[in-house]
Amino acid sequence: MNDGQLINLARQARNHGFSVVLNGFGENDGDTQKRIAGINAACCGQAGPEWRIHPQLFRKFQVAEVPAFVLSKGDSSAADTFSKVTGAMAIPDALGIFANKSKLQFIRMAANQKYHNAMPETEN
Structure with missing residues (x-):
């Protein structure tokens, strides 16, 4: 999924009380955390949904x-x-x-x- 799709999904998940579960992306946890932070900032400021890498x-x-x-x-x-x-x-x-x-x-x-x-x- 591209970032635009993830931003939209994150906004909806936050608004409806759902978590976003990832299989993972990026080469390491630091890359994944940076991408999640960027998506949260674009969709929701500091109040993004719960993200789980699972x-x-x-x-x-x-x-x-x-x-x-x-x-x-x-x-x-x-x-x-x-x-x-x-x-x-x-x-x-x-x-x-x-x-x-x-x-x-x-x-x-x-x-x-x-x-x-x-x-x-x-x-x-």
């Missing part, structure tokens, strides 16, 4: 392409504990897919609640 989660949830959105119950990788959506989209769009298409009822319910919280109020 390649094990990529393996656990079988993330082969990014962006990927995962909702899970705990840290288990059992098929009945998480749902995943991949592709370039906004977080509310991913939540809508989870809410309408996840095979797991607890994921549909959690996504539905988060989706309605993520949608702006409409004026009557």
Whole structure:
């Protein structure tokens, strides 16, 4: 993903209370931390989202392409504990897919609640 996409995703993650999980980028942790700081500064000033460098989660949830959105119950990788959506989209769009298409009822319910919280109020 390019920095523009990451800035947009970081802004959305911060606004909706989600973490951004990275498999990693750069040659070392210093490069990664500098890039995260730059993305946070561009999107959110000093109040960016939580970032986690966690390649094990990529393996656990079988993330082969990014962006990927995962909702899970705990840290288990059992098929009945998480749902995943991949592709370039906004977080509310991913939540809508989870809410309408996840095979797991607890994921549909959690996504539905988060989706309605993520949608702006409409004026009557």
